[in-house]
Amino acid sequence: MKFELLQLEEDRIRYLLSGVTAAFANGIRRACMSEVPVLAIDEIGLYDNTSVLFDEQIGLRLGEVPLRAEDLDIFCQPEDCQCGGTGCPGCRVEFMLSSEGPGMVYSRDIQFTDPGVKPAFDKIPIVILGDGEKLVIEGYATKHVGTEHTKWQAGTLCGYKNQPCIVVADSCDGCGKCVEVCPRNLLSVEGGRAKTTNMLECSLCKLCVDACEPGAIKLSPIMDSFVVSIESSGTLPAKDLVAKAAEEIKKRAEDLDAKLAELA
Numbered sequence: 591m592k593f594e595l596l597q598l599e600e601d602r603i604r605y606l607l608s609g610v611t612a613a614f615a616n617g618i619r620r621a622c623m624s625e626v627p628v629l630a631i632d633e634i635g636l637y638d639n640t641s642v643l644f645d646e647q648i649g650l651r652l653g654e655v656p657l658r659a660e661d662l663d664i665f666c667q668p669e670d671c672q673c674g675g676t677g678c679p680g681c682r683v684e685f686m687l688s689s690e691g692p693g694m695v696y697s698r699d700i701q702f703t704d705p706g707v708k709p710a711f712d713k714i715p716i717v718i719l720g721d722g723e724k725l726v727i728e729g730y731a732t733k734h735v736g737t738e739h740t741k742w743q744a745g746t747l748c749g750y751k752n753q754p755c756i757v758v759a760d761s762c763d764g765c766g767k768c769v770e771v772c773p774r775n776l777l778s779v780e781g782g783r784a785k786t787t788n789m790l791e792c793s794l795c796k797l798c799v800d801a802c803e804p805g806a807i808k809l810s811p812i813m814d815s816f817v818v819s820i821e822s823s824g825t826l827p828a829k830d831l832v833a834k835a836a837e838e839i840k841k842r843a844e845d846l847d848a849k850l851a852e853l854a
């Protein structure tokens with residue numbers, strides 16, 4: 591297997607993975623979306639809500655706020671906790687939100703008792719409060735995975751495609767029709783012949799192939815090489831998200847191995 595980093599930002603990572611099957615590339619993608627445990631607000635107690643939104647709508651919005659923890663590993667999932675899932679500081683973190691209008695309630699107004707936990711983004715709007723309207727809530731965030739509910743989905747835009755391979759044959763007459771149709775401007779004509787640049791950006795749409803009358807362009811996916819793009823919801827840095835997804839897959843493989851060994 592070969593790994594090449596193409597782009598790294600706090601919330602986004604893009605890499606080229608070669609010498610693997612589509613199932614392997616897709617396994618990491620799926621684990622990023624549904625198997626990496628993170629915190630999300632899961633339980634609320636409303637003491638006052640005179641806003642225009644129903645209690646349920648407020649609860650839904652709070653649940654969808656991505657939360658970032660300085661050390662996520664200090665929390666366990668309720669079903670694995672020594673409290674048996676009834677709730678304790680080991681498996682949940684308490685928060686308070688208290689606001690009075692006029693003004694917008696933002697995610698930054700959610701205050702956790704653990705200073706290491708906070709919303710990943712400050713300015714996610716929750717609700718506009720009119721003059722004298724109040725919102726007073728207490729509740730808990732717990733740690734779970736995306737398969738439980740989308741609010742625990744750590745990866746959002748996660749996708750992959752085969753690495754494209756394009757070859758221009760000698761029959762190219764430099765007419766430039768492929769250049770005109772490429773929506774990503776990856777083609778040019780130099781020295782009377784089509785040339786490609788930055789082919790990792792190619793979407794394999796084949797518009798260039800259809801436009802080429804002499805049939806000089808041959809485009810094909812490289813079957814064991816993938817451009818993978820992973821975007822985090824903000825709960826984890828993108829590179830940590832991919833590393834944790836790989837850890838989850840490894841754990842499952844080890845579990846399977848142990849179970850098979852029991853059968854032997």
Ligand code: SF4
Binds near residue numbers: 768783804
């Ligand atoms: S359309 Fe075909 S012949 Fe024309 S420049 Fe492109 S590759 Fe060459």
Ligand code: SF4
Binds near residue numbers: 775796798799
């Ligand atoms: S397949 Fe589509 S994106 Fe790729 S080079 Fe051809 S026209 Fe451009």
Ligand SMILES: [Zn+2]
Binds near residue numbers: 671674678679681682
């Ligand atoms: Zn507990």
